[in-house]
Amino acid sequence: MKNVHGSVIVIAIFLGTLVSMSATALAxxxxxxxxxxxxxVFTESKFSGGKKAKGAQVLVFDKEGQQLLExxxxxxxxxxxxxxxLTDLRIVLNxxxxxxxxxxITESEIRxxxxxxxxxxxxxxxxxxxxxGLGKEEIQELxxxxxxxxxxxxxNMLVDLQAKGPSMxxxxxxxxxIMGLMGxxxxxxxxxxxxxGNDHD
Amino acid sequence: MHISEGVLSAPVLVTGAALAAAGISVxxxxxxPEKIPQVAVLSSAFFVASLIHVPIGPSSxxxxxxxxxxxxxxxxxxxxxxxxxxxxxxxxxxxxxxxxGINTVNMALPGxxxxxxxxxxxxxxxxxxxxxxxxxxxxxxxxxxxxxxxLSLVWAEGSFTEAAELIVVAHLPxxxxxxxxxxxxxxxxxxxxxxxxxxxxxxRAW
Numbered sequence: 001m002k003n004v005h006g007s008v009i010v011i012a013i014f015l016g017t018l019v020s021m022s023a024t025a026l027a028x029x030x031x032x033x034x035x036x037x038x039x040x041v042f043t044e045s046k047f048s049g050g051k052k053a054k055g056a057q058v059l060v061f062d063k064e065g066q067q068l069l070e071x072x073x074x075x076x077x078x079x080x081x082x083x084x085x086l087t088d089l090r091i092v093l094n095x096x097x098x099x100x101x102x103x104x105i106t107e108s109e110i111r112x113x114x115x116x117x118x119x120x121x122x123x124x125x126x127x128x129x130x131x132x133g134l135g136k137e138e139i140q141e142l143x144x145x146x147x148x149x150x151x152x153x154x155x156n157m158l159v160d161l162q163a164k165g166p167s168m169x170x171x172x173x174x175x176x177x178i179m180g181l182m183g184x185x186x187x188x189x190x191x192x193x194x195x196x197g198n199d200h201d
Numbered sequence: 202m203h204i205s206e207g208v209l210s211a212p213v214l215v216t217g218a219a220l221a222a223a224g225i226s227v228x229x230x231x232x233x234p235e236k237i238p239q240v241a242v243l244s245s246a247f248f249v250a251s252l253i254h255v256p257i258g259p260s261s262x263x264x265x266x267x268x269x270x271x272x273x274x275x276x277x278x279x280x281x282x283x284x285x286x287x288x289x290x291x292x293x294x295x296x297x298x299x300x301x302g303i304n305t306v307n308m309a310l311p312g313x314x315x316x317x318x319x320x321x322x323x324x325x326x327x328x329x330x331x332x333x334x335x336x337x338x339x340x341x342x343x344x345x346x347x348x349x350x351x352l353s354l355v356w357a358e359g360s361f362t363e364a365a366e367l368i369v370v371a372h373l374p375x376x377x378x379x380x381x382x383x384x385x386x387x388x389x390x391x392x393x394x395x396x397x398x399x400x401x402x403x404x405r406a407w
Contacts, residue, residue, distance in 0.1 A: 029295050030205070096367065098204035098354055166252060166293040174288040175245045181284060182241035189234040 032058070032093035032101045033159045036113040037148070041105060042080045044159045045073050045093050052077030056095040063088040063107075083110055202265065202350050202368070203251075203289070203304055206297030208357050217303025217353065224279035224309055231276050239397070240281045243270050247308075248285035251295060257374040264375060268342030268383045271312020272320060272335075273397060278312040279305065303353050311345035323387050324398050331391065332384050339383030343376045344369065 030053055034043040041060075045053035058079045060068045068089070073079045083089070089105045134142075209217075232240070243266075250264040270278040283305045289295040296304050315338045322334035351365035358364050390397050 029203075029293065096358070098202075098208050098350060098357075100205040100208045102207070170292040171249060171252065174248050174285075174292050177288055178241050178245045178248065178284060182237055185232070185237050186234060189232075189237070193234070 030056075030093060030095045030099040030101045032091060032103045034089075034091050034103045034105055035155065035158075036083070036105060036110055038113065038144075039083050040080050041083055041089065041091070043073075043078060043091060043093075043103070045077045045079070045095070045101070046159070047095075047099075053093065053095045053099075056093055059092045059094065060084070061090040061092065063090075065090075086110060202262075202307070202346055202372070203286075203296035204300050204307075204350065204353060206299055209300060209303065209353060210356055213353055213356055214299055214303060217300070217306050219302070221279070221283065221302035221305040221309075224276065224306065224313070225283055228276040228279035228281075232280070236274070236277060240274060240277050243274055243278070244281040244285045246270075247282055248288055251289055251293070255374050255378060262371050262375050264379060264382075265308065265343055265346065266379065266382070267308045267312045267346060268315055268339035268379055269386050271309070271314070271316045271342060272323065272338050272383065272387075274312070275316045275320070276313055278316075279309045282309040282312070307346050307349040307353060310349065311342040314345060315342045320398070323391075324395070332388060335384040335387030336380040338380075338387075340376045340380035343372055343379050347372050 030045065030047050032043055032045045034041055036042075043058060045056055045058070047053060052075075053073055054075050054077060056073045056077075058071045058073060060070070060081065062068055062085055068084045069081055071079050071081060073093075086107060088107050089110070091103045091105065093101045093103075095101075247266050247270055250266040253264045255262050255264065267278070267282065270281055274281055283301070286296060286301055286304050286308070287298075290297050290301060318341070319334045319338040323331045323338070325331045325334070347368040348365055351361055351368050354364045355361045387398065
């Protein structure tokens with residue numbers, strides 16, 4: 001009977017490893033996240049859990065379902081393109097072997113980004129520009145640059161949030177559902193049995 | 202190995218759903234009150250297994266546990282896997298509702314095949330044979346699922362051999378791990394609760 005203990009220990013170790021592996025819960029879904037910056041759309045693609053989708057195909061469609069352009073994600077899972085047309089853009093990521101994700105950028109989102117740029121352009125020249133000896137465009141560039149730098153971590157955070165794997169709550173919830181279904185099934189079967197029993201009486 | 206929403210064309214989805222419905226109705230007919238808790242436990246195991254990512258290999262892969270599901274449940278693994286996949290689709294956004302049928306078939310059918318192939322062998326009195334068939338059961342179930350997934354992707358991705366190669370290679374580590382898990386389960390159940398393994402010799406419910 002020594003073997004029983006052996007296998008129990010082995011199984012315990014094995015389950016322990018599995019649980020510790022699941023602690024870093026990486027899972028099985030691919031995500032694409034896209035945002036507008038100026039006249040370009042930037043996308044990032046990840047498998048949930050953080051593995052980047054490298055070399056995956058990205059297709060961009062307009063509102064009518066017409067394909068506008070096609071590209072591949074780079075080694076960081078990102079891909080960017082110039083906005084080809086003012087319309088709702090449906091960005092489809094095709095990571096192969098049945099993995100697919102979508103992200104839609106609405107026309108209003110693009111308009112907003114463009115509109116901001118336009119209003120900035122027509123805005124009256126500020127007094128500071130004269131004082132500092134900097135042109136309007138240079139200031140604009142500086143602002144854009146620093147905004148980009150500051151917003152980068154927030155964008156990254158959003159990307160990570162998008163790619164977040166299932167939480168413990170959802171796992172427990174699912175197991176709870178299965179147990180509940182078991183209860184329902186047992187209830188109906190036990191009723192059937194009872195009814196069957198009554199027939200015999 | 203979940204196929205995402207929007208990859209497959211309607212005929213494939215409908216065929217998958219029809220096959221799944223057939224498998225589930227066979228499973229439900231064989232449902233015995235005493236089996237229900239076991240179905241629920243294995244369904245939970247399948248549900249959670251998808252969170253256990255195997256960090257080896259080029260792609261994103263996770264455990265499946267359809268071999269042990271099939272071995273212990275036979276046709277009942279159809280309802281078991283359907284429930285688990287539905288919950289994965291709703292709660293984790295793995296797969297999806299429209300692809301539920303085809304995904305169920307891809308995971309559960311290999312389980313049933315392995316049940317017919319190995320459920321007698323795992324109860325063999327020679328330990329080597331029973332353990333080896335336990336390993337083969339876990340290994341083969343994942344392999345067959347990979348082949349079925351590649352088959353269902355033929356219409357979407359063109360080349361079958363290319364897709365099959367990609368998926369099978371990506372899942373090699375999973376096959377080996379699942380083979381070992383099934384082997385340990387067989388070894389454990391044989392000592393602790395051998396009647397669970399005697400699936401095929403059990404009397405039919407009704």
